[in-house]
Amino acid sequence: MPELPEIEVVKRSLFKMINKVKIVDIKIMNSNLRYKIPNNFSKNLINEPILRISRRSKYLIFYLKKKVLLIHLGMSGKLFLLRIRDNKVFKTSFYYETNITKRHNHVYFKLSNGFLLIYNDVRRFGFFKLYNNNAINKIPFLKKLGLEPFSKLFDTKYFKKFVLNKKKNIKNLLMDQTFVSGLGNIYVNEALFISKINPLRKCCDLSKTEMKNLICNIKKILKSSISKGGSSIKDFQSTAGQKGNFQQFFRVYGRENKNCSRISCKYKIKKIRISNRSSFFCPNCQI
DNA sequence: AGGCATGTTACAGG
């Protein structure tokens, strides 16, 4: 589920609820996530107030008094809040899926404000890592990341320099987190569609205008998605018990054999595989 | 039953 916009939305909704709150207890139901949660995990976190929550790429970072907690949600990780008093679930807005099941609740953080922060992850590709907060600049996961898409430095100059003598296609370039960090398969497909660029084009062959347009569209799409509460999901339910509104904002992702969403175009969306990931594009609009 | 799924990493081979 989570690409940059979804993580950003989670960050914002969590921050509102748990800023300055202390972790009073932790219950680990299953420590076998992508990396095993170590035995001293709870001991290092209990009684620590959460001072700040930030996001870098698809990572969430909890700044505690002495420690830094790095969280990645993998493909299916979810964080949500449960008010203990009445068992009311507070979504981290964008995704309270209808099919959350208790057996995939792997970690419970009991908070000093009467909430439980619950980590649920069907596939267990997500992870938690704990660091001393003086070592934050040495976190390997973060060190190798490229620019944030919203960075002012993410411009045509940077683009040109990065792709010089590179032979990979533009789809794979955008998926490359050392180039720009936070895009995933869905938003890459969308950005290329909006920018009318064929995913197989060699990245160094893009004109300056195309680069500029693509960069601009990436920023736009991500911002628009954040403002909608994150959209890389299939279904969600807005309030407990109600059936989910089905929202699809995608112009091209998942639309194989459907009409191109540009009204003037009569072609059908094609699906191909690029580096083992599905890619959708319009053979007419995306050149 | 088999293929596919929003992410990342490791490895083999060109």
Place this chain on the structure above:
DNA sequence: ACCTGTAACATGCC
């Protein structure tokens, strides 16, 4: 060094 493809991780859905 760069690039691509494949597999792995675990589970559910069609």
